[in-house]
Amino acid sequence: MTAYHPLLELNDGRSMPQLGYGTYQIDDDAVGQSIAHAIETGYRLVDTASFYENESGVGRALADRSDIWVTTKLVNDDQGREAARAALQASLEKLRRDAVDLYLIHWPCPAQDKYVESWQTLIDMKAEGLIKSIGVSNFLPEHLDRIVQETGVVPAVNQIELHPGFQQRDVQAANKALNIVTQSWSPLGQGGGMDNPTIAAIADETGQPASAVVLRWHIQHGLAPIPKSASAEHIKANFAALSFKLDDDQMERIDALDDPEGRLGLDPATFG
Numbered sequence: 186m187t188a189y190h191p192l193l194e195l196n197d198g199r200s201m202p203q204l205g206y207g208t209y210q211i212d213d214d215a216v217g218q219s220i221a222h223a224i225e226t227g228y229r230l231v232d233t234a235s236f237y238e239n240e241s242g243v244g245r246a247l248a249d250r251s252d253i254w255v256t257t258k259l260v261n262d263d264q265g266r267e268a269a270r271a272a273l274q275a276s277l278e279k280l281r282r283d284a285v286d287l288y289l290i291h292w293p294c295p296a297q298d299k300y301v302e303s304w305q306t307l308i309d310m311k312a313e314g315l316i317k318s319i320g321v322s323n324f325l326p327e328h329l330d331r332i333v334q335e336t337g338v339v340p341a342v343n344q345i346e347l348h349p350g351f352q353q354r355d356v357q358a359a360n361k362a363l364n365i366v367t368q369s370w371s372p373l374g375q376g377g378g379m380d381n382p383t384i385a386a387i388a389d390e391t392g393q394p395a396s397a398v399v400l401r402w403h404i405q406h407g408l409a410p411i412p413k414s415a416s417a418e419h420i421k422a423n424f425a426a427l428s429f430k431l432d433d434d435q436m437e438r439i440d441a442l443d444d445p446e447g448r449l450g451l452d453p454a455t456f457g
Contacts, residue, residue, distance in 0.1 A: 190229060191427070193409055195341040196364045199318050201287070202254055203404060204427060205230030206420070207370065207413035213239040215415065217246035222417040224253065226424045232344075232411045233280075234258035234291055235272060240279035248281050255280060258291040258322060259307075261457045264299040269306040273315060288316040289344055293328040294457030300324075304332045304340075320344065322370070323453040326359035333363065342366045347408065348374035349384070349399060349439050351447035357408075369403050372410035375449055383442060387435050393425055400426035402439045 192200040206223040208216050208231065216239045220231055233243045234257055247253050257280065263272035273288060288307060293300045300321075307319040320342030321329070333339050343360050347353055347369035360367045378384055379395040388395040396412065400423055403410040412423045431439075 190227065191404065193366050193407070195318055195366055196339055197318055197341050199341070201318070201342070201366065201409065202228075202230040203409050204228065204400065204424070205232050205254070205256070205368075205409065205411040207232045207411040208239055208243060209234070209237055209370075209413050211237075211239055211413070211415050213242040216242035219415045219420070220246040222420050224250070226417075226421050227427075228420075228424065230254040230256065230411070232256045234289075235260040235263070235276055236291060240276055244279050244281040254286045255282065256287040256289065257285055258289040259303060261292055261294050261297070264290070264294060264297055264303045266302055266306050269303045270310065273310055277315065284315050284317055287318045287320055287342060289320045289322040289342065290324075292323045292451075292457045293321070293325070293453055295328070295454070297457060300328060301332055301335050304338070305336050308336060308338050318342070320365075320368075323451075323456075325356060325453050328453070329359055329363060329365070339363050340365050342368050342409070344368040344370055344411075346371050346448060346450045347403070348372055348447075348449075349378055349381070349402065349442040350374050350444050351449065352440075352443040354443070366409055367407075368409040368411060370411060371449060372403050372408075372412050373399050374447075377449075378442070381442065383438050387431070387438065390435070391429055391431070393429055394422040396423050397425035397429075398431070398435075399439070401429065401431050402436060405431060405436060 206228040322344040
C-alpha cells in the first residue's frame with residue numbers, strides 16, 4: 186500500500202491531517218531540523234505549545250510553508266480573558282503567522298476555574314480570524330460538558346494522553362458523543378510500549394516497525410496521533426503507519442492492552 190495523507194473532518198467543517206508531528210521536549214534551536222525531516226518524510230501537521238518554548242523555532246522552520254497545519258496551546262498561567270488574548274498574540278508572533286490552524290487550552294486547571302472564560306475568549310478570537318479552529322487538551326467529560334453548556338460551542342479537538350496501555354475509553358466516548366476529534370498525545374506511551382510482546386509479535390507479523398504498528402492502531406480507530414521524535418530514522422519509521430493495515434485480530438489484541446491505571450502523565454482532574 187502506498188503511503189497517503191488521511192484527513193479527519195472536524196465539526197467546524199475544516200479537515201485536519203490525521204497523523205501529525207509532535208515537538209514536545211525538542212529545543213528551540215533543534216526543532217527546525219527535526220521539522221525539516223518530518224516535512225521531507227511527508228508530515229503536514231506540526232504540534233507545538235507555548236509551554237514547549239520552541240514556537241520561535243517552529244516559526245522559523247515553517248516561515249514559507251503556509252500549507253503546513255500548525256497547532257499551539259494556551260499555557261496554564263495565561264488562562265483568563267485578557268491573558269489568553271495576549272498569549273495568542275505572542276504565539277502568533279513567534280510562529281510568524283496571522284492565524285494559527287488550531288489553538289487549544291492546554292489543561293483545564295479546575296482549581297483555577299478559568300477554563301470557561303478562556304474558552305469563551307478562544308471563541309471570540311476565532312470569530313476575529315486569529316484562530317481557524319479551536320479545541321482543548323486534557324479535558325475530561327465534566328470539563329467538556331461545562332464549556333458546551335455555558336457557551337454553546339463544542340471544541341473541534343480534544344488532545345489527550347492516549348496509547349495502548351492507557352486508552353481513556355470514557356473520554357473517547359464523550360468526545361465521540363459531541364463529534365469532537367480525539368487527538369492522541371504520547372501515542373507510543375513514551376516508547377515504553379514498543380517492547381510489549383503483543384506489539385513485537387504484530388510488528389513481526391506485518392514486517393513493520395513497532396512504532397508504526399501502534400500508530401496504525403490509532404489511525405484505524407479514527408484517532409489523530411502526534412508522535413514526537415528528533416531522529417530522522419524514527420520519524421520515517423513512525424510515518425510507515427500510513428503504508429499498511431492491521432487486521433481485526435491484530436486490532437483486538439492491541440485493544441486488550443488497555444490499563445485504566447496506565448496513565449503516564451499528569452491527571453487533569455487535579456493538575457493546575
